[in-house]
Amino acid sequence: MKKVVIGVSLVLLLLFLGACNNETKLNNALTEVQLTDREKFLLSATSDQSFVFDFHADSKYKQISVWVDQYEFGKLVGEKIIHLTMDIEENGTLIFSTFENIGEEENVKFNISVKSNNASGGNSRTHVERMTNQSTRGSNPLEEIPINGNVVLATISKSNGNGMSSLSSEFYTDLDNRLGEISNYDVVYVLKSEFLK
Numbered sequence: 001m002k003k004v005v006i007g008v009s010l011v012l013l014l015l016f017l018g019a020c021n022n023e024t025k026l027n028n029a030l031t032e033v034q035l036t037d038r039e040k041f042l043l044s045a046t047s048d049q050s051f052v053f054d055f056h057a058d059s060k061y062k063q064i065s066v067w068v069d070q071y072e073f074g075k076l077v078g079e080k081i082i083h084l085t086m087d088i089e090e091n092g093t094l095i096f097s098t099f100e101n102i103g104e105e106e107n108v109k110f111n112i113s114v115k116s117n118n119a120s121g122g123n124s125r126t127h128v129e130r131m132t133n134q135s136t137r138g139s140n141p142l143e144e145i146p147i148n149g150n151v152v153l154a155t156i157s158k159s160n161g162n163g164m165s166s167l168s169s170e171f172y173t174d175l176d177n178r179l180g181e182i183s184n185y186d187v188v189y190v191l192k193s194e195f196l197k
Contacts, residue, residue: 030055030145030153030193033093047097047111049137051154051191056091057147063196064088066096066112070127071190074183081189082110082125085196092116096154096191106131110189132158132186136165140172147195154191157182 033052035043043050055064065085070078092115099109106129113122139154152172157164161184171178175190182188 027056027058028061028147028195030094030140030147030151031143032139032145032153043097047099049156050095050097051139052093052095053145053153054091054093055088055147055195057088057195059090060197061090061147061195062087064092064094064114064116065194065196066094066114067192068096068110068112069190069192071179071182071188072186074179074181074185081127082112082123084112084114084121084123086114086116086121087119088114088116088195089119090116094193098156098189129158129187132160134159134161134164138167138172141169142172147193149194151193152190153193156189157185158187159185161185 030053033054035052039052043052057064063085065083067080067083069076070081094115095111095113097111099111101107101109107126108129109124109126111122111124114120135156135158137154137156140152145151145153152175155167155171157167164185167181168178171181
């Protein structure tokens, strides 16, 4: 267990250092980081799914809040099943990753990490879910994601159905009116963020 914690810490450190090269062009926006093959490999050693975003918020924003909501068949059943709020200083990087441990029941470990200048924070939680046999993932397709209000950053969808498809780009910008897209999926985890003044 100690080796896993050290390994995860090293991967996160390397990703934070590598993400410094990916500058967000627009003030008050998030950008999904285009990872190098090496960064993808390092993340895959410690996680099954991962999303990395850089952000730049002007000085009026003092905190970032990042969380995951859980939906089943299009209905919200778990609000903020993992959550992290921390102080920020304009630029930073956030990482969301999952690791699945399949046994008699499926356990999913969620990790959220944020680094902003000299401060960093993280939260992990193991969540028990029903077994599924299909999954798909997606992220907000906007090149520059404005940080106004609650922002949908990424999704992980799971199902035992007869196939799955990617969620529309509108799902990420108008979640409340697009829940029909996930009404046939057993579970959908939605990564969200909000910047606080």
